[in-house]
Amino acid sequence: MQATERTIPLRHPDAFYIDGHWMPAPHSDTFEVLDCSTERVAAHVARADAEIAARAIDAARRAFDRGPWPRMTPGERSVYLEKIAQRLEEANDAFARGWSIESGILQRIAKPRIGQFLGAAFRQYAAMAETYPFVEPRRSATGHQAYAVKEPAGVVLAIVPWNGPAALLAYKVAPALLAGCTVVVKPSPEAPTSAYLFAQICDEIGLLPGVVNVLTADRDVSETMVRNPAVDKITFTGSTSAGRSISEAAAGRIARVTLELGDKSAALVLDDYDIDAAAQALGQPYFSYLTGQVCHSLTRIIVPRAKHDTMVEALSAAARAMVPGDPFDDGTTVGPLATARQRDTVERYVAKGIAEGATLAAGGARPRHLSRGFFFEPTVFGNVDNRAAIAQEEIFGPVLSVIAADSEAHAIELANDSIFGLNAVVFTSDAGRALNVARRLRTGSVGHNASRTDFSIGFGGFKQSGIGREGGVEGLNAFVESKTIVLDQPLA
Structure with missing residues (x-):
């Protein structure tokens, strides 16, 4: 170089x-x-x-x-x-x-x-x-x-x-x-x-x-x-x-x-949508784009309880497949965090997640092979309580939380149970169902089957x-x- x-x-x-x-x-x-x-x-x-x-x-x-x-x-x-x-x-x-x-x-x-x-x-x-x-x-x-x-x-x-x-x-x-x-x-x-x-x-x-x-x-x-x-x-x-x-x-x-x-944007995966397809949209793209340092990142993954473990496994596989390194290297798939202070913040939240009883399924540490740079492994938590710190507070780093819901109504309730309301996504094969759920979410943007924020139309949030x-x-x-x-x- x-x-x-x-x-x-x-x-x-x-x-x-x-x-x-x-x-x-x-x-x-x-x-x-x-x-x-x-x-x-x-x-x-x-x-x-x-x-x-x-x-x-x-x-x-x-x-x-x-x-x-x-x-x-x-x-x-x-x-x-x-x-x-x-x-x-x-x-x-x-x-x-x-x-x-x-x-x-x-x-x-x-x-x-x-x-x-x-x-x-x-x-x-x-x-x-x-x-x-x-x-x-x-x-x-x-x-x-x-x-x-x-x-x-x-x-x-x-x-x-x-x-x-x-x-x-x-x-x-x-x-x-x-x-x-x-x-x-x-x-x-x-x-x-x-x-x-x-x-x-x-x-x-x-x-x-x-x-x-x-x-x-x-x-x-x-x-x-x-x-x-x-x-x-x-x-x-x-x-x-x-x-x-x-x-x-x-x-x-x-x-x-x-x-x-800030935000704790929610991705609602409804019961008719393929988990692997949702994981492909939520995993690698999230970790790759600015290492999760984005206000509207989809960090709360809300899934039917019966599909919770499958989603955790799919996202963990995506996290483990990421290649951290120099952002100018074509072989790199996830770059560093911007500052040492931000990396320290991410580390503190990972420790909080573990202390609060969530399951650390992937990542959670600095990459051992990188001695310089503000790198942190792509991280996935399962069995996350929606009231836990990692689900309620903005981390601004490569950390995903998977949260189980008992029904569509419960998923909407969990998504709205936040002081924030910037972005959300609804994964479903039914566009009409997506529109109906989107209208019930207290967020400034809602995408269907992908994050679809659009500054050409308008961008901003509800609540805090x-x-x-x-x-x-x-x-x-x-x-x-x-x-x-x-x-x-x-x-x-």
């Missing part, structure tokens, strides 16, 4: 992108970006303090209050989105490489996924410039000429997580820009390179100063940004605990929030899985305010 394959092409890692230019860091504090499969330092990026964060927010505030961006037509703004989309597509491999280095996703999965989400998000929202009802003529109750207008929400703080940084950045920033908002992007210190690559593109295409600003900061600085009264809207993807803190801080000043948070939606028309609604204008007389 060539050394260049592990290089992330950052031009200004020692600077922040603020007000349309790269501002050198006034100090030498940096974040180390680790290659999670080797534990070597892959890059350094500048660490922002509260003063730098305030400058970025001030730049976005000026660009919104005084600049032309919010006053452009949606069509004029869409031209910039199209330019960004083209450059994102050209930089596909750089984004994919950074994703594998920082988060552990297999490179052969990362490349097409980046292509599927990044440019597509900006093109989808660029097209909405012609279809979204930014201004609708209405007739008021008194018979006057009226208009229902959608105007930009204002300055947006976009807090991006480490597990899918590029795609989640795109589905936050693209609709915000089309709406006419200005944005401060705050990536995770563990995975900041996608945001830096994105800032390079904004700089290259000549995006107006202050419209997009990018910096990396720790949680304490992020909290000052959330509380900054110059920020009108916060859009956050991450843990439910962090989302609660953001929601509480935003509530104090009635700031708008979109929160995409979040507030609001990302993607599609609802994702644009999140960045506009509705205004009613009623005229005393018709326009000339």
Whole structure:
């Protein structure tokens, strides 16, 4: 493997992108970006303090209050989105490489996924410039000429997580820009390179100063940004605990929030569906895609009690067949976890599962043959109580729990017995039955015979899985305010 394959092409890692230019860091504090499969330092990026964060927010505030961006037509703004989309597509491999280095996703999965989400998000929202009802003529109750207008929400703080940084950045920033908002992007210190690559593109295409600003900061600085009264809207993807803190801080000043948070997504395998077919859809694809570090992963496998053991055996066989290793190696089928901290979390939950009486059927430890990297074996538990910690709390790693149900109604009850509600799947040969069960599940997305989340339509959760939606028309609604204008007389 060539050394260049592990290089992330950052031009200004020692600077922040603020007000349309790269501002050198006034100090030498940096974040180390680790290659999670080797534990070597892959890059350094500048660490922002509260003063730098305030400058970025001030730049976005000026660009919104005084600049032309919010006053452009949606069509004029869409031209910039199209330019960004083209450059994102050209930089596909750089984004994919950074994703594998920082988060552990297999490179052969990362490349097409980046292509599927990044440019597509900006093109989808660029097209909405012609279809979204930014201004609708209405007739008021008194018979006057009226208009229902959608105007930009204002300055947006976009807090991006480490597990899918590029795609989640795109589905936050693209609709915000089309709406006419200005944005401060705050990536995770563990995975900041996608945001830096994105800032390079904004700089290259000549995006107006202050419209997009990018910096990396720790949680304490992020909290000052959330509380900054110059920020009108916060859009956050991450843990439910962090989302609660953001929601509480935003509530104090009635700031708008979109929160995409955690889950314990359930897969309901009904009695008419083949267990081996379900296991093929649930096992290897789950372990391969980001090593289970996905908020909408199907981690609770709810099956008829009579088929419990068969499902445990099938999933265990899939887990044991996985090949952990370097995500750039074509022979690897499961990569590392993103950080040592995340691996430690997974280990703690495995210990909890055993202590609570679940049956450890496969995995449960670090691979013995890999001395470097944050690897953990694909793990399967059987005989899991739905109230156990491993069934109720988000693990964010390669751990599946198989739960027995006594009937279809019981399976739905178990699936809904959670503080979360982001995603679910119903396995059945009957589409009508799938639709009926899906309507009874308290989740934001439900797939039939496979996980079928779709950002082009909308993505988000019920209960403590979040507030609001990302993607599609609802994702644009999140960045506009509705205004009613009623005229005393018709326009000339």
